[in-house]
Amino acid sequence: MSLASRDTIAAIATAPGAGGVGIVRLSGARAHAVAATLCRLHLKPRHAHYVRFGNADGDTIDDGIALLFKAPASYTGEDVVELQAHGSPVVLELLLQRCVELGARRARPGEFSERAFLNGKLDLAQAEAVADLIAAADANAARAARRALEGEFSRRVDALAADVLAIRVHVEAAIDFADEPIDTLGGAQLRARCAAAMQALDDLLGAAERGRRLRDGLHAVIVGPPNAGKSSLLNALAGSDRAIVTDIAGTTRDLLHEVVRIDGVELTLVDTAGMREGGDAIEREGMRRARGELERADLAIVVLDARDVDAGRGAVADAIAGVPRRLWLHNKADLLPAASPGDDVEHLQVSARTGQGLDALHARLRALAQGEGASGEGAFTARARHVDALRQARDEFALARAQLDQEALDLAAESLRQAHDALGEITGHVRADDLLGHIFSSFCIGK
Numbered sequence: 001m002s003l004a005s006r007d008t009i010a011a012i013a014t015a016p017g018a019g020g021v022g023i024v025r026l027s028g029a030r031a032h033a034v035a036a037t038l039c040r041l042h043l044k045p046r047h048a049h050y051v052r053f054g055n056a057d058g059d060t061i062d063d064g065i066a067l068l069f070k071a072p073a074s075y076t077g078e079d080v081v082e083l084q085a086h087g088s089p090v091v092l093e094l095l096l097q098r099c100v101e102l103g104a105r106r107a108r109p110g111e112f113s114e115r116a117f118l119n120g121k122l123d124l125a126q127a128e129a130v131a132d133l134i135a136a137a138d139a140n141a142a143r144a145a146r147r148a149l150e151g152e153f154s155r156r157v158d159a160l161a162a163d164v165l166a167i168r169v170h171v172e173a174a175i176d177f178a179d180e181p182i183d184t185l186g187g188a189q190l191r192a193r194c195a196a197a198m199q200a201l202d203d204l205l206g207a208a209e210r211g212r213r214l215r216d217g218l219h220a221v222i223v224g225p226p227n228a229g230k231s232s233l234l235n236a237l238a239g240s241d242r243a244i245v246t247d248i249a250g251t252t253r254d255l256l257h258e259v260v261r262i263d264g265v266e267l268t269l270v271d272t273a274g275m276r277e278g279g280d281a282i283e284r285e286g287m288r289r290a291r292g293e294l295e296r297a298d299l300a301i302v303v304l305d306a307r308d309v310d311a312g313r314g315a316v317a318d319a320i321a322g323v324p325r326r327l328w329l330h331n332k333a334d335l336l337p338a339a340s341p342g343d344d345v346e347h348l349q350v351s352a353r354t355g356q357g358l359d360a361l362h363a364r365l366r367a368l369a370q371g372e373g374a375s376g377e378g379a380f381t382a383r384a385r386h387v388d389a390l391r392q393a394r395d396e397f398a399l400a401r402a403q404l405d406q407e408a409l410d411l412a413a414e415s416l417r418q419a420h421d422a423l424g425e426i427t428g429h430v431r432a433d434d435l436l437g438h439i440f441s442s443f444c445i446g447k
Ligand SMILES: Nc1nc2c(c(=O)[nH]1)N(C=O)[C@@H](CNc1ccc(C(=O)N[C@@H](CCC(=O)O)C(=O)O)cc1)CN2
Pocket: 069, 072, 073, 074, 075, 082, 121
């Protein structure tokens, strides 16, 4: 018997609050015994029994439907019972307490899915997709999570891992014939294989990055010189006075995160301290934090004062160098002389004060947040964890190729092993122990 099935877990599986129907779910070796006592009936697998759920005194807690899924043909791979009662939080809590009296224990968040993983019903990326599906903010994200749940992402990772493994086997074999030059051992073929795997790795990384944006929304950091109107812009986009605005340069020091939805598309805006040379210790710390935030950003929204757009560019240029996308705004357009030129392809002219140009800004942000292909065919959700692992695999793989070119076969074999491990961590086929607890604890209880 696996460790996981030693005890039987129970939880309310439906959302908190009143509803038409509510479900208490049990999983584990004693699930059927607990339910049989509670329902005073031996359940037939996959049969909807109309029953009374009884408490210890023989009183009825509620009437409802009981459903047994025999191991291994269940969500978790263990015996699973569902007690489907009226959707009253009080009734469901009483039912759950009764299950605990009869020998079940309350499940931790994500424990049902964790058991499904441990019993081979889902791999790790699929289990995460379950949580992503539940949390999906719109139909696109839900569709993409479903694709990941169906194994689209996992299959591509596994295929790549198999390629890397095959290459590694090839290299290990070559080590055993160390006297021979690698080209007599199919070096040309090996190089071609490596090139193909690298291409596949880059493609998958691109898809995972789009999937990550789809799941987490676009991470947009507002930067610019002091007093340009960054905080005012955040407030205008958030539709409330979240950030402090004053005419004193250096007002904002801490990062301020605000999740906004633009036409149903989610995006995280981060207000930052103005960038300039010098500043006091607090301001410099603020700028340091801003730079750190930019390292993780998908988009830099650069806010300049429209009356003097050259003033702050320099201080910002370095900080945004590594950000994949930039959007330049010339703010305070209301202060420009009426005859001034308007938007061009390079920048948008806006006024956080009057709202001028904000519609165009919304449209631009929505397009960026949706991302190319993020909602298209084959899109799946992915997490930062997956993107990091793919990047690591790519780095190790690139290293292995360089080592192969220098005929450093032992080193290449080790780099390939690292690349393979990084891929394995995504699906959980190779796993760091503390990874699991971390992933499943962020689920809802009952999932
Ligand atoms: N009432 C209810 N609805 C639900 C769930 C549930 O647990 N209970 N789910 C929970 O997330 C989702 C469906 N997911 C499920 C996944 C696998 C199995 C299952 O019994 N699998 C078996 C048998 C497969 C088969 O008959 O083809 C298996 O994999 O062996 C059940 C639900 C959504 N709806």
